[in-house]
Amino acid sequence: MQSYLVTVVAALAAAAIALLLVEVVHRVIRRLGRRSLLMTELTEHSHRPFQVAGTVLAVQLAVRFSTLYAVGSPWRQVVLHILVLGLIAAASWLVASLLVVIEDTALAKFRVDVPNNRHVRRVRTQVVLLRRLTIAVIVVLAVGVMLMTFPAVRGIGAGVLTSAGVFGVVAALAAQSLLGNVFAGLQLAFSDAVRLDDVVVVEGEWGRIEELTLSYVVVQIWDDRRLILPTSYFTSTPFENWTRTEAAVLGTAEFDVDWSIPVQAMREELRRLVESSELWDGRVCVLQVTDATGGMIKVRALVSAADAGSLWDLRCLVREHLVAWVRDHRPTALPRMRAEVGDATGALPWQAVQPRRPVRRLADTDVPDDARVFGGSDDGEARSEVFVGREEHADARH
Structure with a gap:
C-alpha cells in the first residue's frame, strides 16, 4: 500500500510540475508574441493539447520510474499501456494543432476583402x-x-x-x-x-x-x-x-414591344439610366432588337456590373425604368394585337400616321456604340477578337 501511495504522489507531483511549466511557457509566449501572429496562434490553438501532452508524458515517466520494484506486475503494465495510449492521442492532437497554426498563419497573409x-x-x-486531409491522415496514423x-x-x-x-x-x-x-x-x-x-x-x-x-x-x-x-x-x-x-459579368433585360417602338430613343433612355446609376461599371451598355416575329419585336438591353449581386439589381432597375418609360412616354409601343377597322389615314394614336417631315435615319456606318455587342466600343472590339480571332477580325475591318 505504501508503494502505491508513493506512485500516486509521484504521478500527482509530476502532473503539477508539468502543468506549471506549461503555464509558464504559455504566459511567456503570449507576452513575447503580442505582435507576432504565429505566437498568438500558438497560444490560442496549441496551449490545450500541449498541456495535455506534457501532463500525460510527465505522469507516464513518474509511474515508470516509481514502480521499478514491480517491473513484472500486471497492474504496472496496464497502467503504463493506458498512459502510452493517452500520450499517442495527445501527441497527435498537438501535431494537428501545430499544422492548424501554420495554415492559419499562412492564410493570414492573403486578404479576401480586396476587389x-x-x-x-x-x-x-x-x-x-489540405488541412482536412492532413488531420484525417494524422487520426488514422494515431489509431x-x-x-x-x-x-x-x-x-x-x-x-x-x-x-x-x-x-x-x-x-x-x-x-x-x-x-x-x-x-x-x-x-x-x-x-x-x-x-x-x-x-x-x-x-x-x-x-x-x-x-x-x-x-x-x-x-x-x-x-x-x-x-x-x-x-x-x-x-x-x-x-x-x-x-x-x-467578378465582372454581363446581364440582359428583354422586352416584348410593338413595332412602333422608337428603338434609338429607347437606347438613349437606357444610356441615361445606367450612367446615372452607381451599379453600372461603365463597360457595356447595349440595346438591340434581337427578334421581330409574331406581331411584336424583342428588344434586349445588355448591361455590365462589377459583380453578380450588382448585376442583378441593375437588371431589375433597367426593367422597371424602361417598362415605366414605355408606358408613360411611348404608350403606342405597348404590346398589343392589331385589328384596324376604318380609315387608315386617321389621326388616332393607334392608327398609322404619315410623318409630316422626313425622319432622318442613321446610315449603316453611323450605328452608335450602344447598338453593338461585338464592335463599336473598346470592350466590344475586345469581345469580337475573343470570339472571332485577331487576324480574322482585322481582315473583316479592312
Missing part, C-alpha cells in the same frame, strides 16, 4: 482541403500506432497482410462513392475549376460557394438557402461559374 481576390480564394480553398501497441494485433499482422488484397477490393467497392468524392475534392482544389466564394449556377439555382470539403460542397443560394452537393457533381456535371476569371 480582385481570385488567387487568394484559390489558395484558401487548397489550404482548407494505427495505438493498435500496434497491443501484442495481439501485432501477432495477427501476417494474417492481415495475406488477406489485404481481398479486403482491399471489398473496401474499394464499398467506398467507391466516398473515394470518388475525395479525389473529386482534391481535383477541384488544384484544378481551379471552383473556389470558395465563387458565384455559380447549379441545378438552376444561383449562389456562391460557401464551403468546400473533400466529400461535399455547400452552395449558399441567393435567398439564404443552402444547396448541398457531392464534390463529384462539379467534376461530372456542367455548371456555370460567373467568377472563374473575374
Whole structure:
C-alpha cells in the first residue's frame, strides 16, 4: 500500500510540475508574441493539447520510474499501456494543432476583402482541403500506432497482410462513392475549376460557394438557402461559374414591344439610366432588337456590373425604368394585337400616321456604340477578337 501511495504522489507531483511549466511557457509566449501572429496562434490553438501532452508524458515517466520494484506486475503494465495510449492521442492532437497554426498563419497573409481576390480564394480553398486531409491522415496514423501497441494485433499482422488484397477490393467497392468524392475534392482544389466564394449556377439555382470539403460542397443560394452537393457533381456535371476569371459579368433585360417602338430613343433612355446609376461599371451598355416575329419585336438591353449581386439589381432597375418609360412616354409601343377597322389615314394614336417631315435615319456606318455587342466600343472590339480571332477580325475591318 505504501508503494502505491508513493506512485500516486509521484504521478500527482509530476502532473503539477508539468502543468506549471506549461503555464509558464504559455504566459511567456503570449507576452513575447503580442505582435507576432504565429505566437498568438500558438497560444490560442496549441496551449490545450500541449498541456495535455506534457501532463500525460510527465505522469507516464513518474509511474515508470516509481514502480521499478514491480517491473513484472500486471497492474504496472496496464497502467503504463493506458498512459502510452493517452500520450499517442495527445501527441497527435498537438501535431494537428501545430499544422492548424501554420495554415492559419499562412492564410493570414492573403486578404479576401480586396476587389480582385481570385488567387487568394484559390489558395484558401487548397489550404482548407489540405488541412482536412492532413488531420484525417494524422487520426488514422494515431489509431494505427495505438493498435500496434497491443501484442495481439501485432501477432495477427501476417494474417492481415495475406488477406489485404481481398479486403482491399471489398473496401474499394464499398467506398467507391466516398473515394470518388475525395479525389473529386482534391481535383477541384488544384484544378481551379471552383473556389470558395465563387458565384455559380447549379441545378438552376444561383449562389456562391460557401464551403468546400473533400466529400461535399455547400452552395449558399441567393435567398439564404443552402444547396448541398457531392464534390463529384462539379467534376461530372456542367455548371456555370460567373467568377472563374473575374467578378465582372454581363446581364440582359428583354422586352416584348410593338413595332412602333422608337428603338434609338429607347437606347438613349437606357444610356441615361445606367450612367446615372452607381451599379453600372461603365463597360457595356447595349440595346438591340434581337427578334421581330409574331406581331411584336424583342428588344434586349445588355448591361455590365462589377459583380453578380450588382448585376442583378441593375437588371431589375433597367426593367422597371424602361417598362415605366414605355408606358408613360411611348404608350403606342405597348404590346398589343392589331385589328384596324376604318380609315387608315386617321389621326388616332393607334392608327398609322404619315410623318409630316422626313425622319432622318442613321446610315449603316453611323450605328452608335450602344447598338453593338461585338464592335463599336473598346470592350466590344475586345469581345469580337475573343470570339472571332485577331487576324480574322482585322481582315473583316479592312
